[in-house]
Amino acid sequence: MDWLNSILQGVLVGGLYTMFAAGLSLIFGVMRLVNIAHGDLVVMAAYLALVVTQALGMSPLASLLVIAPLMAVIGYGLQRWLLNRTLGDDLLPPLLVTFGLSVIIQNGLLEVFSPDSRKLQAGAIETATIPLTPDLSIGVLPLVQFLVAVAMIGSLQALFYRTAWGRAFRATSDDQSTVQLVGVDNRHVFGLAMGLSLAVVSVAGVFLAVRANFDPSMGPARLIFGFEAVIIGGLGNLWGTLAGGVVLGVAQAIGAKIDPGWQLLAGHLAFLIVLAVRPEGFFPKVQA
């Protein structure tokens, strides 16, 4: 029963990792950009949610109606005016620029919001629980978070494979030069992809902020799990990212059950084993 509980809670934590990873997976799939500032953008979204909930008195989930479009616009601008200039044959410039962006965002948030630890208040749902058996209960919030993560991956998948936008994303991902011949502006497509990525980031930010405390410096620590989930699942594959998040969450839960000291290590070990056995991940989309 204990093991079942641990694994179940691990799966739910996997939902959180999937949220962190989805935006990363998306932009890597479309433009091979590794965004080091991703974790800090998640924290920035959390702060935007804090401002919106306090200023407009909205619930954290409702605040997404404001933050998601706002983050999408920021993402589009960021890509068009900054990151597009760094893209090319060399992988290093975007890495360096997003690293710099990470430092700027962290210190900008510190300056504006102070180092205080903050949290979004979502009311009773935070502590609500569903008792499955006398020994086994799951939290409503982690469950909702997991379902939202699944829905998020599902809708991104539908967007990629059922819509004209998705076709443009995939075509640009396959061959940037050729899509330009048929009238697709790859700079615009990249901007849209980053906008979409940051809309996804805002969902991750709100859930992170409801789940636990956040402060300006915690982005990078949360980023690593996102990266690992993307790699385990296979670069650029969205359902793979969900699988990667769950594998990571469960590996950590099993590690923690043996000894809490093994918790993060078990996750990293799972990641290393996947890298060693299947370097391209479980469901590779991109042939490197």
Added chain:
Amino acid sequence: MSNDFNSITRRQAVLGAGALAMPTVLRSGSALAADDVIRIGYVNARTGPLAGFGEADAFTLEQMQKLLATGLSSGGKTYKVEIIAKDSQSNPNRAAEVASELILSNKVDLLLATSTPDVTNPVADQAEVNEVPCITTNCPWQPYFFGRNGDPAKGFKWTYHFFWGLEDVIGAFLALWDSIPTNKVIGGIFPNDADGNAWGDPKIGFPPALQKAGFKLVDPGRYQPMSNDFTAQITAFKQAGAEIVTGNMIPPDFATFWAQCAQQGFKPKIVTIGKALLFPSVIDSLGARGEGLTSEIWWTPNHPFKSSLTGQSARDLTDAYTKVTGRPWTQPIGFQHALFEVAIDVLKRAKNVKDSKSVLDAIVATDYKSIVGPVKWSGQPVKNVTKTPLVAGQWRKTDKGFDLVVTQNKTAPEIPVGGNLVPLG
């Protein structure tokens, strides 16, 4: 044409950077000869994860700057005082680097550092190696002393520290838990970091002391900080029927743990956590779930001490802080103030303030009544450490937000008690 434009912006940028740097490097005139200026170096974490500890720096430095505007007289001579503050960026390597800069480039006469072993230890190590007098605070003394490989028989020569120790936390927590009836089963949650390992240490930490006092400790093992799941610990505590939870956590980890406790149906009577529950902002962020949590207390506005430097009581100081910054008081404010109090007292008493040996002698001879209590290095618990009082208490909701109430003072009877412990839920 475009070249001119560029050069102007570059110059403006440099000017801008200079203006930004001014508040931290508080210069008060450099026309005087080097011998007429006393330089105090000060290291704290202003940015990064420990930035909460540096929050009161601007307030404290401004207050000291005003007090020292007319100079400081020592040994029959008046000196200008220059306080050079540097940010450790919450990184121990950076702390060592800025300490070495302060010693070698700025040639400071006295080095001060505060807040957690990540700042105090590297700074004190640099001071010891370079033979510069150094005073630190705001870090339990065991991580400070043993973390630097201190030998209790010999001690250090140049570096001195005032704060409380692990034995005080243990004493204060035990007294707290004894004040209401429980089944005496405790869940211990300690991270794998300097504090967590010291607290959970089977020789000097909580486990032997709890056993001796008749408590049963359930300790599933050290976890890595910034963990996202505490199911394993919660399950173990539930199975053992723990009614008390204790440990040493950072705020985000505690928030995750505490939400999961509720989600997984674990309801302890007392939750006493070190480090995470120090700042009112953290308790505020927990909302209703912050009410009734318990923590160690180093200092409150109700502590019966006065600053011998400004004459302010503890309450006066926190009121002044709240008035200037518009923010609630925090415990480091008192210790930062006390650090400068002690430093200024030492510099006043030194026979020759420009001679490091003479400053060191003045530190050793300190017998001072500060806003956090008496500071006097008398060899207890070790040569370089003197202790300030520690009590424990509970966060209570009031009309003006959360207030930290001292609920027991067995470990330091001079601190007044503000109420009785109320069990959670």
